Amino acid sequence: MERWAGKIAVVTGASSGIGLATVKDLVKAGVIVIGLARRVNKMKRLEDELQFRRGSFHSCECDISKLESIKAAFKWIEETFSKINILINNAGILKFSGILTEGNEEGLRELIEVNLLGNVYCTKEAYRLMRASYGEECHIININSILGHSIPSSLASLTYNLYPTSKHALKATTEVLKQELSNEKNIRISSISPGLVKTEIAHSAKHPCADRIMGSQTILHVEDVSRAILFVIGSPRHVTISELIITPTGQKY
């Protein structure tokens, strides 16, 4: 990671879970990190915690389900930092809004707006600022899920509704992006797909099985995923890890 010290990274969903752990690891590696999320208080606490480290952390309020909010955040980033080298598209939600045939339409729309469109709009804005780095090494990482690769029937009772759809669409989107940017030799694109990780995601969704899901013995810790992210970014420049699937040992799907 040494070559990334002093470079600029944007991490969406920096206020909790995988995003928060990734911020800490990147700052430890000397990276200047900007976190985007809605809960600014949580990010401000992180800013305080990460003072006087090798890198630095800067929080920016942003609701990635709203295009104006994304544009305002990246305008601030442009004015303050001029360029971006790393984008970690991590923000994502589960939405317990019922099964597809009975579900709440608003909840389903929000899920697609955050997990898919928010990711695409952040990538568009970040790409503009990656070009402003004039050929410096850049990396876009999309945090997907094993549910973006298959939909195990054993999980049907958990009513994930459009969550697997959003992640399958993200997988296709990452592929299209790779093809679009295939001539940009300085920008690598990777997808990281974790299995179950102990975070707030199920509780934030008010999922009735949240305690059972997050209480599983077969579960990853956020640091397992953040370490995988740094491994992918830190791989030699001529190596692109396109897809990294990381599951807890013993997970059956």
Ligand SMILES: NC(=O)c1ccc[n+]([C@@H]2O[C@H](COP(=O)([O-])OP(=O)(O)OC[C@H]3O[C@@H](n4cnc5c(N)ncnc54)[C@H](OP(=O)(O)O)[C@@H]3O)[C@@H](O)[C@H]2O)c1
């Ligand atoms: N946990 C798992 O088992 C698991 C497994 C595979 C993949 N993933 C993926 O990992 C990523 C991170 O999830 P996590 O498990 O770490 O969940 P988490 O602890 O709930 O964190 C989700 C993050 O996304 C942010 N976020 C949600 N909606 C947002 C919005 N509209 N605008 C901006 N930020 C928003 C949240 O910040 P605010 O609420 O402050 O806005 C929070 O920082 C997601 O993409 C998820 O799909 C998770």
